[in-house]
């Protein structure tokens with residue numbers, strides 16, 4: 001299919017300016033980088049994290065008064081999916097276990113394996129299939145200081161500097177200290193790391209690293225980690241019970257305020273059921289599918305902030321939820337690639353960002369947040385974006401320049417996955433530019449934990465993208481695959497420790513906290529049909545909805 | 559603000575004059591806008607996914623889809639999130655296909671041909687029809703890796719199957735009833751654990767960490783104020799891109 005004739009016509013303008021632009025780069029001349037004042041201005045006006053519109057203060061719960069994206073605040077200021085008073089535990093099917101892990105991505109699966117290795121019965125309950133998660137989508141790599149010229153000390157500095165020195169120090173120390181242990185753990189489970197013939201890990205730099213410590217498995221690092229963890233979990237036939245298409249909708253607490261399990265929802269039969277457990281680990285990942293301010297996202301289908309809602313209602317405070325990572329270059333065309341990540345490497349190799357007239361409007365190596373804001377300004381305020389047949393806007397990322405700057409063959413060699421991904425749709429990125437727009441990529445914040453992954457609620461632990469603090473206000477590439485494995489393991493250990501210290505019976509299943517929260521929400525005048533956790537996004541068109549005369553939606557789910 | 563509409567999230571806004579084409583979802587005709595992927599077109603038709611939808615980016619294997627085009631006998635295979643609809647496509651999605659994983663613990667195995675043929679004896683029954691390869695949406699030489707596994711060439715099977723997203727399409731088609739992706743997973747894990755040379759520098763670093771070598775340095779960093787941290791951050795020596803033989807001046811914290 002390729003580009004439409006109209007788009008091909010516009011591409012001629014890009015071609016018309018290319019020779020001069022290539023010449024300039026060869027002479028070491030670049031588009032003027034912004035001054036700090038200009039950066040502040042474009043961020044304030046156009047970056048979704050800075051703009052006032054689209055952000056409101058949350059009016060309930062532990063973080064009352066904090067300002068977050070309104071789509072997320074709407075999730076927090078929501079009614080439970082089911083009125084706590086209407087839940088009769090005596091009629092619900094009940095499972096009982098030592099440790100309940102909610103979420104079958106990298107974090108949850110690591111926790112389940114470790115808790116099982118410590119002799120516990122584990123239930124791993126997950127919303128979609130085991131492994132349908134952000135973890136499988138990570139291409140780039142996982143950090144860990146295991147080379148002689150590197151150490152956890154330098155890794156620590158990189159992480160905290162990258163996070164603008166806002167990170168939680170104890171979490172950064174845990175992350176960087178455990179990193180080599182995690183890499184070894186994965187190697188021992190048979191992960192196919194990229195290695196030299198002598199077995200040495202092949203490592204690269206990532207944005208903001210002072211030593212090379214990015215480990216990879218081709219351009220499928222997250223997928224390889226997930227495959228290995230999932231297969232390992234499957235080999236624990238006697239200790240890990242997997243329940244798929246099972247979404248947690250509420251944490252359960254006993255009268256002493258200890259966790260006692262979770263209220264679950266079977267997405268297929270629409271039945272609720274109970275899992276009673278001594279300890280619970282929340283590992284439900286991110287919130288990209290909230291499409292904050294209409295942004296497309298790199299995240300998987302189930303990234304709907306569920307764990308944040310569950311934890312928040314149970315009394316766990318949030319940290320850093322004011323901060324979101326937008327990746328400046330998400331694909332905007334063709335439709336089947338929309339939102340997908342186009343690595344920074346493309347700009348690193350010299351490709352310019354261009355508007356509808358084929359002109360540069362921003363230096364291509366501004367920091368991620370500034371670059372994103374500049375692209376939004378070009379499309380929204382200046383109306384210089386290129387529109388796709390389905391009505392999206394974007395700007396050109398001039399990949400053919402790479403071939404001229406770095407020599408023919410560079411695109412295929414350096415960007416094999418992207419090359420194939422576009423070629424599939426008849427777009428040869430050696431010859432024509434890509435169309436890009438910022439995309440919602442990573443939830444920097446989340447549930448507040450300590451280095452043992454404790455949340456403050458006895459027996460409740462959290463790990464992975466659902467937590468906040470380790471990356472501060474900005475995450476570096478390669479540190480979240482590390483985050484989920486390091487803290488997933490720690491959550492497994494902490495839960496196991498908690499279980500072994502636990503005496504007596506599992507507390508009774510209780511929803512008093514959810515009831516209390518609901519009463520608070522009642523005072524806010526929010527629409528009564530607004531429920532959370534969302535569980536799935538809804539992409540039903542307005543037209544279809546207007547014909548569904550008897551359909552009933554519970555939040556986003558039919 | 560702009561007068562142009564910005565399509566938001568994953569909801570599609572159609573351009574003026576968008577062309578609608580007939581697509582048969584499980585045999586039933588829907589008129590759907592061309593240029594959409596099968597996944598988005600089915601949502602456009604009014605379905606809400608619970609199954610058959612995961613990453614929406616071609617890597618999780620949740621959305622394998624089979625189709626024919628009316629008037630053509632050929633069967634096609636692809637991922638719903640990565641394939642654009644065509645006129646008169648008659649499609650069905652395969653959210654799940656049974657394929658059993660052999661019961662084993664990796665640490666109890668040896669990387670030998672016998673291990674493979676003991677755990678998955680059915681691989682020896684491959685008739686060489688290559689149907690699995692033709693069904694694979696990742697363009698993997700599936701028959702190739704099964705043949706490697708038959709011969710006990712674990713390394714080759716591991717490398718050949720590396721891109722497998724475990725969608726199960728191959729196993730749905732195989733006359734020998736092989737559970738290809740489980741065989742491939744076993745080969746990759748055997749390779750990663752027993753065949754590929756271990757990273758020795760990692761072993762020494764792990765023993766250093768376990769001995770608590772970095773605890774002091776990390777504790778000092780966690781207690782440090784921001785100005786001091788900034789100073790250290792700015793002063794860190796950067797390993798060059800081409801770092802063959804490079805060593806930092808300051809080795810105190812290695």
Ligand SMILES: Cc1cc2nc3c(=O)[nH]c(=O)nc-3n(C[C@H](O)[C@H](O)[C@H](O)COP(=O)(O)OP(=O)(O)OC[C@H]3O[C@@H](n4cnc5c(N)ncnc54)[C@H](O)[C@@H]3O)c2cc1C
Pocket residue numbers: 102103104105106107108125126127128129130131132133134135136137138139140141142143222246247248249283284285286298299300302303304306307341441442463464465466477478479480481482484533535
């Ligand atoms: C495109 C992309 C590229 C990336 N690249 C990199 C990279 O190169 N390096 C890096 O370090 N990081 C990268 N990341 C980030 C990293 O992959 C994720 O942050 C990390 O894997 C999250 O792991 P997790 O286990 O916390 O969550 P996930 O892997 O998202 O798993 C969460 C699981 O919880 C389930 N779940 C959700 N809600 C519920 C509920 N209510 N009940 C039950 N289950 C539920 C979900 O279905 C899912 O299975 C990338 C992310 C994306 C999207």
Ligand code: SF4
Pocket residue numbers: 693694695696697698700721722723724725726727728729738739
């Ligand atoms: S080898 Fe089989 S399971 Fe793997 S991607 Fe190909 S068809 Fe899917």
Ligand code: SF4
Pocket residue numbers: 683684685686687688689690691700701704731732733734735736
């Ligand atoms: S489909 Fe089955 S029998 Fe045919 S080549 Fe593939 S593995 Fe062999």
Ligand code: FES
Pocket residue numbers: 610611612613614615616617618619620621637638639640
């Ligand atoms: S939805 Fe994951 S491969 Fe299509």
